[in-house]
Amino acid sequence: MNGENRWHFVPRTAGSCWLSLLAGVLCLGYAVWQMADAGEAAILPVIAAVASVMLIAVAVAGLVRPGVRGR
Numbered sequence: 001m002n003g004e005n006r007w008h009f010v011p012r013t014a015g016s017c018w019l020s021l022l023a024g025v026l027c028l029g030y031a032v033w034q035m036a037d038a039g040e041a042a043i044l045p046v047i048a049a050v051a052s053v054m055l056i057a058v059a060v061a062g063l064v065r066p067g068v069r070g071r
Contacts, residue, residue, distance in 0.1 A: 010062040010069050017069070021059035028052035 011017045031049040035042065062069050 009058050011059070012069050014063065017059045017062035020055055021063070024052045024055035024059060028056065
């Protein structure tokens with residue numbers, strides 16, 4: 001399997017990492033706001049919150065360790 005067929009989870013540039021971090025924070029904030037507004041943890045906002053946390057983690061990994069960008 002050559003390197004071009006692999007999935008790349010960490011964005012390639014620092015700017016893309018910052019943009020992913022911002023998107024993750026906004027999505028997480030909106031998911032938490034939806035859960036607080038509803039008064040319960042519905043399944044879709046919980047899934048959105050988990051996905052947002054994973055996006056934030058990947059973006060932070062790209063910012064902290066530039067060597068993993070684009071891998």
